[in-house]
Amino acid sequence: MAKIDKKTGVNYWLVKSDPETYSWEMLLHDKYTEWDGVRNYQARNNLKLMKKGDMVLFYHSQLEKAIMGVAKISNEYFHDPTANEGDWVAVEIKPLKTFKQQVSLEDIKKNNLLKAIGLLKQPRLSVMPITKAEFDEILRLSKS
DNA sequence: GCCAACGTTGGC
DNA sequence: GCCAACGTTGGC
Numbered sequence: 001m002a003k004i005d006k007k008t009g010v011n012y013w014l015v016k017s018d019p020e021t022y023s024w025e026m027l028l029h030d031k032y033t034e035w036d037g038v039r040n041y042q043a044r045n046n047l048k049l050m051k052k053g054d055m056v057l058f059y060h061s062q063l064e065k066a067i068m069g070v071a072k073i074s075n076e077y078f079h080d081p082t083a084n085e086g087d088w089v090a091v092e093i094k095p096l097k098t099f100k101q102q103v104s105l106e107d108i109k110k111n112n113l114l115k116a117i118g119l120l121k122q123p124r125l126s127v128m129p130i131t132k133a134e135f136d137e138i139l140r141l142s143k144s
Numbered sequence: 145g146c147c148a149a150c151g152t153t154g155g156c
Numbered sequence: 157g158c159c160a161a162c163g164t165t166g167g168c
Contacts, residue, residue: 016153016154018153018154040163041163042163061153061154061155062153062154062155065154065155105155122161122162123153123154123155123161123162124152124153124154124161124162124163126153
């Protein structure tokens with residue numbers, strides 16, 4: 001898989017998915033997917049800020065509670081085709097790298113550098129920004 | 145505009 | 157399966 005580009009100007013994000021609904025494995029199989037169905041204003045606003053080439057950590061909620069890999073934004077926001085009414089948007093993401101070692105919620109909780117990460121501060125938000133430092137630390141933990 | 149009721153999410 | 161957190165809805 002492609003090398004991860006850590007050049008500046010790129011933004012870093014984390015998205016959550018219940019793997020029973022849509023998993024990292026399904027994304028690998030699909031090659032790319034529309035990240036749609038978001039119905040929370042804060043999450044939507046974050047989708048609108050995503051730029052092509054931004055890095056996205058893909059987190060499995062519920063049973064697995066671990067970050068599975070890195071995806072990237074392959075298309076910026078557009079109207080969410082699954083929304084019948086309202087101003088909702090989707091983006092397109094592509095898998096970039098599967099982690100050698102998944103980074104679990106437990107790992108994140110006990111890491112001092114990740115104390116302030118959105119995943120811990122706002123456990124219910126499904127699309128959130130993270131810092132480059134947080135991204136780099138998670139990448140380090142993943143041994144990827 | 146406030147706030148109680150309700151629904152959803154997600155960790156445990 | 158339970159419950160806390162939190163967002164949304166609707167009555168007033």
